[in-house]
Amino acid sequence: EVQLVESGGGLVQPGGSLRLSCAASGFTFSSYGMSWVRLAPGKGLEWVSDISNGGGGTYYADSVKGRFTISRDNAKNTVYLQMNSLKPEDTAVYYCHTYDNYYLRNYWGQGTQVTVSS
Numbered sequence: 001e002v003q004l005v006e007s008g009g010g011l012v013q014p015g016g017s018l019r020l021s022c023a024a025s026g027f028t029f030s031s032y033g034m035s036w037v038r039l040a041p042g043k044g045l046e047w048v049s050d051i052s053n054g055g056g057g058t059y060y061a062d063s064v065k066g067r068f069t070i071s072r073d074n075a076k077n078t079v080y081l082q083m084n085s086l087k088p089e090d091t092a093v094y095y096c097h098t099y100d101n102y103y104l105r106n107y108w109g110q111g112t113q114v115t116v117s118s
Helices: none
Strands: 003-007 010-012 018-025 034-039 045-051 058-060 068-073 078-083 092-100 105-108 112-116
Touching (some): 003 092, 018 092, 018 112
Parallel strands (some): 010 112
Antiparallel strands (some): 018 078, 092 112
């Protein structure tokens, strides 16, 4: 069974930092690209960042480019999102996601809340 478990969210002041983690199990982690997606209050899902299966390719939404860094440790089956210079508009539930191209299925974690407020 595929499982994605996020952690690391919380309340932080504007300008602060957080590091999100997503622990994966139930599939060959090193064979899959991974994504972070967020859902802000009153808004639709917003793609945040992607990382290729080997970690050599990383991609970011314009809204987070230069502030967020995605990385992965395939030995630990974990993907990370380092978030710096946080803004109130970064407040959202952050989800870890992957897609199985063979079975055409999406897999999501349960999400972790990030609140940026003074």
